[in-house]
Amino acid sequence: MKLNELKKNLNNQQVDNIYLVTGQETAFINDIQTSFKKLLTSEEIDMNFSSFDLEDVSLEDMIGEAISAPFFGERRLVFAENPYFLTGEKIKHSVEQNPDLLIDYIQNPAPTTVLVIFATYEKLDSRKKITKQLKKLATPVDAGKLDSHLLAKTINQELRQSDFSIEPQALDLLVNKTKGSYSQALNQLDKLKLYALKTKKIDVQAVNELVPQSLDDNVFELMNQILNKNIFEAEELYHQFLLQKIDPILLTAILTSQLRSLIQTKILSQKGLSEATIAKQLKIHPYRVKMSLQQSRRLKTQTLSQMFQQIVDLDYQVKSGQGDKELLFDLFIAKFA
Numbered sequence: 001m002k003l004n005e006l007k008k009n010l011n012n013q014q015v016d017n018i019y020l021v022t023g024q025e026t027a028f029i030n031d032i033q034t035s036f037k038k039l040l041t042s043e044e045i046d047m048n049f050s051s052f053d054l055e056d057v058s059l060e061d062m063i064g065e066a067i068s069a070p071f072f073g074e075r076r077l078v079f080a081e082n083p084y085f086l087t088g089e090k091i092k093h094s095v096e097q098n099p100d101l102l103i104d105y106i107q108n109p110a111p112t113t114v115l116v117i118f119a120t121y122e123k124l125d126s127r128k129k130i131t132k133q134l135k136k137l138a139t140p141v142d143a144g145k146l147d148s149h150l151l152a153k154t155i156n157q158e159l160r161q162s163d164f165s166i167e168p169q170a171l172d173l174l175v176n177k178t179k180g181s182y183s184q185a186l187n188q189l190d191k192l193k194l195y196a197l198k199t200k201k202i203d204v205q206a207v208n209e210l211v212p213q214s215l216d217d218n219v220f221e222l223m224n225q226i227l228n229k230n231i232f233e234a235e236e237l238y239h240q241f242l243l244q245k246i247d248p249i250l251l252t253a254i255l256t257s258q259l260r261s262l263i264q265t266k267i268l269s270q271k272g273l274s275e276a277t278i279a280k281q282l283k284i285h286p287y288r289v290k291m292s293l294q295q296s297r298r299l300k301t302q303t304l305s306q307m308f309q310q311i312v313d314l315d316y317q318v319k320s321g322q323g324d325k326e327l328l329f330d331l332f333i334a335k336f337a
Helices: 003-011 026-037 042-048 059-066 099-107 129-137 148-160 168-177 182-195 204-210 215-227 231-243 248-270 275-282 286-296 301-319 325-336
Strands: 018-022 049-053 076-081 113-119 139-142
Touching: 003 026, 003 139, 018 026, 018 129, 026 076, 026 113, 026 182, 042 049, 049 059, 059 076, 059 099, 099 129, 148 168, 148 182, 168 182, 168 204, 168 286, 182 204, 215 231, 215 248, 215 286, 215 325, 231 248, 231 325, 248 275, 248 286, 248 301, 248 325, 275 286, 301 325
Parallel strands: 018 113, 018 139, 049 076, 076 113
Antiparallel strands: none
């Protein structure tokens, strides 16, 4: 169930007893929590709402609250956060939980309680009995990332509500810089709107100047300088990374991933696939596909493959202690730039 459907159901008082919220989009999670809290009046919130961090509080205590009758109201609302036992992760210093208690509860929930479990992890362990039971018995709510088309549409809608617009290229750049995260993009909109207060239109320059570059983007620029044979600019970027205490091992890992994407996009493009299809197949944003194709178009696949093999060899040399990691990365730049 998507957020809009959930809101519609709650507004119509179509409320279930158990919900399982998955996904990691912070803006949606906050909106979901607000939507559930609207089921209670301000007076009821004080008496009939509880939130439990299951890394610190036992399931026994949480369920004890869930089975309690509401005070001066129709229902009780309980949030259960950080249910680490639904994953394969082992959390240090967490309370040891007995998932069977939760299984028993969800099979026979209190009719006057709405229990919302926020399992906002990258992946749940589907092999576990408790996970299987929750997926079977709880109403699912999706708080995951939007696909690129829907994300662009949602950002445009958000801007239109305050009479702003954004250029298509600027929107692509914003989505790319924020890694396709609606929450991160949303966090950048206030300063972008302030910058474009007179024109009410956000352009590429605004996004370039105001939205910070991620490490991936900066490494992408380093690779761009290497591919363009701009050794001075490439060395300057590399030394900036070192001054920022960024480990060459991390730079090597990111560069390896980006070179792999360059080769994949080039091969798929040569097979006649569109940018949108390539983005979908490789699960990367269309803007990054476009930039990768621009980078790789003038280069032979053989050259990119040689660079990829060299960066893989570099990674092995560094991790096996065959030389100074800063010097080895510097030599890689010198060889290809």
